[in-house]
Amino acid sequence: xxxxxxxxxxxxxxxxxxxxxxxxxxxxxxxxxxxxxxxxxxxxxxxxxxxxxxxxxxxxxxxxxxxxxxxxxxxxxxxxxxxxxxxxxxxxxxxxxxxxxxxxxxxxxxxxxxxxxxxxxxxxxxxxxxxxxxxxxxxxxxxxxxxxxxxxxxxxxxxxxxxxxxxxxxxxxxxxxxxxxxxxxxxxxxxxxxxxxxxxxxxxxxxxxxxxxxxxxxxxxxxxxxxxxxxxxxxxxxxxxxxxxxxxxxxxxxxxxxxxxxxxxxxxxxxxxxxxxxxxxxxxxxxxxxxxxxxxxxxxxxxxxxxxxxxxxxxxxxxxxxxxxxxxxxxxxxxxxxxxxxxxxxxxxxxxxxxxxxxxxxxxxxxxxxxxxxxxxxxxxxxxxxxxxxxxxxxxxxxxxxxxxxxxxxxxxxxxxxxxxxxxxxxxxxxxxxxxxxxxxxxxxxxxxxxxxxxxxxxxxxxxxxxxxxxxxxxxxxxxxxxxxxxxxxxxxxxxxxxxxxxxxxxxxxxxxxxxxxxxxxxxxxxxxxxxxxxxxxxxxxxxxxxxxxxxxxxxxxxxxxxxxxxxxxxxxxxxxxxxxxxxxxxxxxxxxxxxxx
Amino acid sequence: xxxxxxxxxxxxxxxxxxxxxxxxxxxxxxxxxxxxxxxxxxxxxxxxxxxxxxxxxxxxxxxxxxxxxxxxxxxxxxxxxxxxxxxxxxxxxxxxxxxxxxxxxxxxxxxxxxxxxxxxxxxxxxxxxxxxxxxxxxxxxxxxxxxxxxxxxxxxxxxxxxxxxxxxxxxxxxxxxxxxxxxxxxxxxxxxxxxxxxxxxxxxxxxxxxxxxxxxxxxxxxxxxxxxxxxxxxxxxxxxxxxxxxxxxxxxxxxxxxxxxxxxxxxxxxxxxxxxxxxxxxxxxxxxxxxxxxxxxxxxxxxxxxxxxxxxxxxxxxxxxxxxxxxxxxxxxxxxx
Numbered sequence: 052x053x054x055x056x057x058x059x060x061x062x063x064x065x066x067x068x069x070x071x072x073x074x075x076x077x078x079x080x081x082x083x084x085x086x087x088x089x090x091x092x093x094x095x096x097x098x099x100x101x102x103x104x105x106x107x108x109x110x111x112x113x114x115x116x117x118x119x120x121x122x123x124x125x126x127x128x129x130x131x132x133x134x135x136x137x138x139x140x141x142x143x144x145x146x147x148x149x150x151x152x153x154x155x156x157x158x159x160x161x162x163x164x165x166x167x168x169x170x171x172x173x174x175x176x177x178x179x180x181x182x183x184x185x186x187x188x189x190x191x192x193x194x195x196x197x198x199x200x201x202x203x204x205x206x207x208x209x210x211x212x213x214x215x216x217x218x219x220x221x222x223x224x225x226x227x228x229x230x231x232x233x234x235x236x237x238x239x240x241x242x243x244x245x246x247x248x249x250x251x252x253x254x255x256x257x258x259x260x261x262x263x264x265x266x267x268x269x270x271x272x273x274x275x276x277x278x279x280x281x282x283x284x285x286x287x288x289x290x291x292x293x294x295x296x297x298x299x300x301x302x303x304x305x306x307x308x309x310x311x312x313x314x315x316x317x318x319x320x321x322x323x324x325x326x327x328x329x330x331x332x333x334x335x336x337x338x339x340x341x342x343x344x345x346x347x348x349x350x351x352x353x354x355x356x357x358x359x360x361x362x363x364x365x366x367x368x369x370x371x372x373x374x375x376x377x378x379x380x381x382x383x384x385x386x387x388x389x390x391x392x393x394x395x396x397x398x399x400x401x402x403x404x405x406x407x408x409x410x411x412x413x414x415x416x417x418x419x420x421x422x423x424x425x426x427x428x429x430x431x432x433x434x435x436x437x438x439x440x441x442x443x444x445x446x447x448x449x450x451x452x453x454x455x456x457x458x459x460x461x462x463x464x465x466x467x468x469x470x471x472x473x474x475x476x477x478x479x480x481x482x483x484x485x486x487x488x489x490x491x492x493x494x495x496x497x498x499x500x501x502x503x504x505x506x507x508x509x510x511x512x513x514x515x516x517x518x519x520x521x522x523x524x525x526x527x528x529x530x531x532x533x534x535x536x537x538x539x540x541x542x543x544x545x546x547x548x549x550x551x552x553x554x555x556x557x558x559x560x561x562x563x564x565x566x567x568x569x570x571x572x573x574x575x576x577x578x579x580x581x582x583x584x585x586x587x588x589x590x591x592x593x594x595x596x597x598x599x600x601x602x603x604x605x606x607x608x609x610x611x612x613x614x615x616x617x618x619x620x621x622x623x624x625x626x627x628x629x630x631x632x633x634x635x636x637x638x639x640x641x642x643x644x645x646x647x648x649x
Numbered sequence: 650x651x652x653x654x655x656x657x658x659x660x661x662x663x664x665x666x667x668x669x670x671x672x673x674x675x676x677x678x679x680x681x682x683x684x685x686x687x688x689x690x691x692x693x694x695x696x697x698x699x700x701x702x703x704x705x706x707x708x709x710x711x712x713x714x715x716x717x718x719x720x721x722x723x724x725x726x727x728x729x730x731x732x733x734x735x736x737x738x739x740x741x742x743x744x745x746x747x748x749x750x751x752x753x754x755x756x757x758x759x760x761x762x763x764x765x766x767x768x769x770x771x772x773x774x775x776x777x778x779x780x781x782x783x784x785x786x787x788x789x790x791x792x793x794x795x796x797x798x799x800x801x802x803x804x805x806x807x808x809x810x811x812x813x814x815x816x817x818x819x820x821x822x823x824x825x826x827x828x829x830x831x832x833x834x835x836x837x838x839x840x841x842x843x844x845x846x847x848x849x850x851x852x853x854x855x856x857x858x859x860x861x862x863x864x865x866x867x868x869x870x871x872x873x874x875x876x877x878x879x880x881x882x883x884x885x886x887x888x889x890x891x892x893x894x895x896x897x898x899x900x901x902x903x904x905x906x907x908x909x910x911x912x913x914x915x916x917x918x919x920x921x922x923x924x925x926x927x928x929x930x931x932x933x934x935x936x937x938x939x940x941x942x943x944x945x946x947x948x949x950x951x952x953x954x955x956x957x958x959x960x961x962x963x964x965x966x967x968x969x970x971x972x973x974x975x976x977x978x979x980x981x982x983x984x985x986x
Contacts, residue, residue, distance in 0.1 A: 164886045165883055166883040166887070167905070167981055181893075216981050230890070
């Protein structure tokens with residue numbers, strides 16, 4: 052903890068947090084201590100990253116900086132000083148004068164953080180006039196247009212009259228940032244500003260924050276669960292865990308030579324885009340052999356059923372053959388309105404052999420989920436064919452599909468909403484067996500318990516309800532549920548995107564081990580490039596419903612043929628401050644060139 | 650925007666057509682299925698103790714022995730173009746939207762309803778103003794001061810308000826406020842155009858009584874909606890801008906809270922305009938509701954049908970107004986326009 056104590060006090064610190072403690076009283080239980088003695092300082096114009104997994108207290112800290120715990124049950128001690136103002140001691144009026152004026156905040160979800168019923172102009176003007184009551188409407192409006200222009204909203208004078216729903220996610224986040232800039236704050240506090248955004252949009256927003264900070268001399272606090280997101284944007288980083296700062300220091304030092312074991316574990320868990328599928332697999336297997344040895348079991352590499360990828364590409368029929376698959380949705384224009392066609396997926400095709408993993412990567416709206424739903428036959432394709440084990444299943448009836456449901460299973464993105472909260476875990480997993488005709492309750496129970504242990508849970512969890520489990524555990528339950536019928540193909544739709552990095556790493560390992568043990572075939576759908584590379588033998592890159600590039604994962608990543616793939620790779624955050632700055636410079640240059648040619 | 654309006658209007662007309670059909674079916678077809686003869690039905694129209702000749706004449710005049718389809722066409726034609734009713738030598742004209750002819754009061758139904766409409770409209774408008782202002786105010790204060798003494802008292806009162814019927818609160822009010830303590834005058838309805846002051850004095854108690862029931866419901870709804878809105882991210886954004894709490898609540902939180910309430914308000918006003926039967930009866934107001942209940946008691950079927958249809962028209966109209974207001978209240982609705 053030596054490195055976490057307050058550093059030499061800089062006289063020009065614009066944010067100074069000393070021994071901050073925040074706790075929440077809970078009825079009939081001990082208080083929850085969300086932040087336990089946090090200290091840091093941010094010099095004027097500096098940039099600080101606060102990194103931690105869910106529950107680490109990072110968001111509680113950012114709310115404390117804004118004094119937004121006022122009126123809640125939170126108990127706060129220690130001192131928080133923003134621009135010379137003691138936040139904890141300030142009156143409500145002083146606090147309001149500080150918010151938005153000295154320190155402005157950008158929130159996580161731009162879909163939710165703008166008022167849906169007022170134009171963005173109205174909301175921006177309001178942000179200015181609350182701190183400049185003498186300024187006229189016209190002045191404030193001119194300033195709003197200027198601010199929108201500054202964050203790269205095209206045609207700001209026109210767009211100022213638009214409502215938030217008329218902007219895309221990335222544009223909305225720019226609007227939120229523009230709102231933060233209205234009063235030239237000394238500090239911009241961005242709490243997970245890019246978590247809800249696509250990679251390319253994330254890169255744009257991070258680039259923008261970096262540029263604004265440099266141009267306007269603002270200090271920046273970037274809060275994130277992802278070390279790679281802050282790597283290229285901050286000078287100093289605070290790593291938080293369970294309400295405490297476990298490590299604090301220069302970002303290069305922390306990333307290169309982490310002192311604390313937790314930081315090291317966190318860094319190890321972050322999937323790296325430069326690590327190939329083979330490397331990852333070898334590492335996972337080595338770790339497993341090690342672990343089993345320690346536990347007194349002996350696992351020979353030969354025992355892995357799928358140690359060498361089976362199903363060589365020539366000759367035998369692939370497990371799954373997809374040709375020219377398209378899905379059209381009718382977009383209705385309201386009551387009696389004319390409908391128009393929207394092609395969610397257009398002409399997708401691939402072969403997938405037994406024991407292999409196909410990674411499908413793309414941004415939101417690229418059609419990757421629709422594609423997996425068609426393969427699963429949750430949707431009936433509009434055009435094209437799906438063959439499973441050589442059999443055309445494209446237009447099979449629901450009844451004819453039933454035996455097939457055993458062979459193709461799915462793991463969904465959100466482990467919180469994909470489990471029925473009123474059904475015990477054992478029942479949730481066992482139901483599939485019952486549906487498929489198993490009558491013996493004892494047998495069902497045995498199988499479920501065995502599987503629970505296999506996915507790293509305990510058989511004693513059989514009668515518990517989903518709310519008793521963490522996100523990672525729930526995803527294990529979801530995997531067990533998919534496995535119970537011994538499927539041949541498992542479609543994982545963003546299985547780890549809702550999880551913390553360390554949990555994500557564990558779930559990825561589990562999936563890899565299960566593939567070894569049962570010779571499973573996966574379709575792995577995700578937006579995270581690094582994750583997809585590490586689990587996939589082949590990768591399909593999707594954009595606007597079409598597969599723009601497909602091939603060996605190593606080839607696609609190391610020698611991308613399509614411009615889109617290249618731009619995706621350039622936008623992916625990397626865990627190296629200098630590399631990440633270099634990529635940023637490249638992006639900025641690329642954009643400048645684009646501007647010049649237009 | 651124009652297509653949106655036209656589409657909504659079309660939907661409203663379609664709905665009215667369906668309501669007309671169902672109403673017709675209930676009053677003309679259902680009795681037949683239950684085994685009521687044309688004579689029996691005629692008896693319902695003619696009133697008590699008719700002679701067989703009078704019955705036969707009525708059956709003939711109303712075409713009750715005709716096939717159902719013919720009767721429906723007749724009924725719709727009456728609605729669209731008017732009808733004539735002949736009594737021996739006398740012929741009565743029932744003008745364009747002819748809702749039928751009452752053989753008990755010996756007059757077409759519509760003018761009678763229109764006569765009573767101002768009473769019902771006064772009642773509905775005044776009560777709505779009171780219940781919206783009262784309910785929303787109480788709801789907002791309760792939500793902002795959640796868990797306070799005010800909140801608890803208000804919500805308990807609201808619970809009582811929701812669970813007490815008009816004929817209870819109304820009679821209590823009459824007994825104590827009017828007869829015991831004489832706080833309100835005892836008098837008959839005075840049209841607004843004749844004497845606004847008396848109109849207001851007479852209507853005040855019915856307004857409060859009717860509003861009490863609805864205000865309770867609106868207060869609970871507003872409180873729940875407000876609490877939900879206050880948890881929204883955009884409220885946090887508003888606070889993070891440095892806005893005062895008053896601005897946060899009245900500008901940012903109130904509008905989304907009121908959005909769903911506008912919908913319920915449309916329905917409620919429509920319903921009350923179709924006749925607030927209990928309130929009108931309790932306070933002896935001669936409105937549409939009272940007319941309907943009298944008609945039911947005296948078996949005056951044409952009046953019952955007429956009031957039902959008119960009530961449907963009001964509900965449809967109010968919903969139409971709400972639909973048209975909605976894009977103004979919530980800009981997101983405009984996407985589909």
